[in-house]
Amino acid sequence: MNILQINASVRRDANSTRVADAIAARLRAAYPDARWNVRDLSRMPHPILDEVALGALFTPAAERTPEQAARVALDDALIAEVQAADVIVLGVPMYNLGVPVQLKSWIDAISRAGVTFRYTEKGPQGLLEGKKVYVALARGGRYRGTPLDTQVPYLKAILGLLGISDVSFFYAEGLNMGPEAARQGFAEAEAEIAAAFA
Template sequence: MNILQINSSARSTGSESTRVADAIVARLRASNPDASLSRRDLAAQPHPVLDETTLQALFTPADQRNAAQAARVALDDALIAQAQAADVIVIGAPMYNFGITVQLKSWFDALARAGVTFKYTENGPVGLLKGKKVYVAISRGGFHKDGPTDAQLPQLKAFFSFVGLDDVQFVFAEGMGMGPDSVARARASADEQVNAVLV
């Protein structure tokens, strides 16, 4: 088993989404002692944002790219190859201002490559990252699950479906900004959910 862990909090330390993602990975490795693990910390090593220069590089044929364009595309290529090689992807995804972090959005933008991780057909887009299990550790300062302020979960589900990741489990730690008692309850709940999804 090849495990890929993506930490997308802006915090390198003290992140609840990373703590829960670490717990998921620990359970996976306990059940699969020979599993390999690759970690990508998007706070420590942020992926470049999708800008005009990047778009120009991506839409330039490979044999016509200059050195700077080739180097930029290679960054995305390495990220895609890492995801393709994974059997299990574990993502720490905190909610910032009702959505995903800019760090995770940059990872998504790099991962979505027409003809590589998805393709367009006459019947619509088809995801090509098939046969992988995904676990997502979501942390939030307030309580948003199943409510009108939860713009994060639909975005995550839509993106995963778009690239073919259709076996996804979510673990929630909500109320992290509402005092010590709420934090304790959130952590206990998240740990129970980890145990439930990793039986």
């Protein structure tokens, strides 16, 4: 069992990481011999997809400059981590109703046509099937099930593009609405996690 944890907050002591760590604790108990890899995108931010990176990706491997090869290798390393993982835990805070740019950069890196998905006559086909993803969501307000929750539809769509359909979401909400609301938000997330692993 290979487990990959991605902490996407810009803060090292983040609410989303707290929820992701609670999921991780349950997984560690269930799979004590699992190999574990944690990528903290605040400490190791991945470069954004820009014109230089795109140029490197669209240049045939044998024709890449050393700089282009090095840039593609950064993405290749993230793809290899995801391909090797049986279970992925994503710690995802909400920033301005969306996902952090750090997570978007990670997603852009692992979403490569011909490698993690491919185009067919019937549309795109994901190539990362058979993986389980747990998403730990932390929000200052309460957005679950509302039109303002852009994160869940986006993550379902992009993970689905990659062939990952077994996705569970856990919500810690209301964290900026006062101490009691924050306590309740974490308690609700912890109860959902406990129920999922019962």
